[in-house]
Amino acid sequence: MSYLEYTVKYVPVGPRKLLYLNWPLALLLTATAGIGFLMLYSVAGGSFTPWAEPQIKRFALGFVLMLMVAMVPIWFWRSVAGFAYAVSLMLLVAVEFFGSVGMGAQRWIDLGFMRLQPSELMKVTLVLMLAAYYDWLPPARKSRLFWVILPVLLILLPVALVLRQPDLGTSILLLAAGGGLMFLAGVHWAYFAAVIAAGFGLLTAVFQSRGTSWQLLEDYQYRRIDTFLDPSSDPLGAGYHITQSKIALGSGGWTGRGFMQGTQSRLNFLPEKHTDFIFTTLAEEFGFVGAFSLLTLYTLIIVFCVVSALANKDRFSSLLTLGIALNFFLFFAVNMSMVMGLAPVVGVPLPLVSYGGSAMLVLMLAFGLAQSAHVHRPR
Template identity: 60%
Template sequence: MTSVENHGTAGPTLPQKLLRLNWPLVVLIILVAGIGFAMQYSVADGNVDPYARKQMIRFAVSFVGMLVVAMVDIRFWRGTAYLFYGFSLLLLVGVEVAGSVGMGAQRWIDIGPIRLQPSELMKIALVVALARYFHDLPPRRIRHILTLIVPLLMILIPAALVVKQPDLGTAVLLSTGGIVIMFLAGVSLWFFALLVAGTGGAVYAVFISKGQDWALLKPYQYDRIAVFLNPELDPRGAGYHITQSKIAFGSGGTTGEGYLQGPLSRLDFLPEKHTDFIFTVLGEEFGMVGGLVLLGLYMVVLLFGLMTAMRIRHLFGRLVAAGVCMTFFAYFAINMAMVMGMAPVVGVPLPLVSYGGTSMLVLLFGFGLLLSAQVHGKVAFPRRGTVL
């Protein structure tokens, strides 16, 4: 009747795990990555170099990594969760120190051959760490307001470090991801009401204090925020990118200019077209049909992920799975909104499609955890303070 009866503490065997793996989700992931390869091929004017080939190799490596992670017992990931979080935090601090020594904003760190962005790593580390915290929390204590101080700090510390980089986009992404996990963990709705009211009040205070004697920020900081919220105020900087992106995307029309035919993409009008603005290229070449297909695929991946999460019998697995889904959603929603001029310009890639190593690796690691949780969805997984 319980999970204990099914597998005992040993859990399923490897062939069982492979059989049980959510293959439709895996296929969907490959499909999305395939769209990515096609777009990398296109932005290089129909060449596998310099982007598509490298992207495929990265995907292959990360994909194998994902399957390996999925095969590892979910209880192992719970055990190493804080270690992982601590490690990521250390790297963030390291980047901060190295960045200030190197007199510039640095977001990445070299580990052997891999160039890693600690902020990317943190997105998953935070999910896992929060999942463990709420998993380990005795059920009654979840209603206690003091128990929320620890997870809030776990969110705020890396978020603050990322803001300092400065990478406001990732900070917002980290915070919302963390809050969503708290929401799914069952934290009282009052808390969220308070949170919304508090944040709203703070933002409101900052805004109305502008130009007053008691202004909370310096004038140049207000200007920066204004440009951040409305890039078109700065037509030569971020505004230029957004304007070009909207023009190229909009000119795609219903079915686009055709694969490898997007004129503005080809003529260098798009900034970062192989990374952050790859969706613009897709919109120009495949039009609204192409955009909706990709968006649809993403939503199906999300739906599969969340449905998988709901079937997991332990809180840790559910929270990890849902957290990964939320991170995934935040990636593509923010990226698409950005290139269509609905959101500020933040350096968020389009998941599995944008060119880039860290985000691919981290995302597939996340999906590996999700799959691990799914495969090991029925293992006995005691919560602290409860007796087996």
């Protein structure tokens, strides 16, 4: 609807759309994924199997997916937002019943050709849904209680389902991304202040409940918090990951040990060296320079998204792009904090770099949406 509010002087059509793509963003994405291929090649001991090769194929597939999504007008995506959200929600419910259990949690639906993690898909569709919601809602109403509770429910429903799997990391990401989007849409300050206050209250409750009959988290989650607060208390068990990843990081120094020369991260000190802890390999082999470069790439991706969003006069487009950028930020911020010992180990992969199918495809789908918003912006 809001798109019609502007006088659209020119909309590219057909293959010409390719010219109007946000090419710098696409290049940045490719460069980041390239770092990932390099690292996967290295952790496999200088081999394309078992990780680098499938990852390259997936990225290629993801890139094509991004282009395809970008070619479709953004108003189409807005009109299917509700539907997409409903489908993801149903998949999340389905995973409760038909999901496979991997690494102690129920997260996948086996589609035959790939394993689908509905919680990954939800990260995009939730942002899509909320952006469409705030686009539809007259701005005057956005801070009224009823119109605030509605999106909160939209966020909490999937968060609750993901928490049940149990996947603490993803549910935190969903919560933060959803909340962030509401903030961007301009919901009144007071709500956020209230939620933050309540959050502190809940945190106190979580710690108070430990060991009692109404304990709120699983034992292993408490243990992770414990070891986060004091990694040396359990150097062999849960604190092991953090201690080892810090050693790997630190031993990289300024320039690192050199490509394929890392010892700490490759010698099986870390169990998930190709997924959640892949950053340690980069930091050890390419040192501060390498690690900081990756951080810079990530920052640039965010900056390009934000610039594109703010230049876009369409409310849906800018909210969606900002939401996707926020999502992406949360992804790498949580992973890096965890690897560098700033946050507990919650199991969030490093976007575009960690090995993993659903995460990669969903991320590229999200950037496809951002590209579509960019291509079809009112001019």
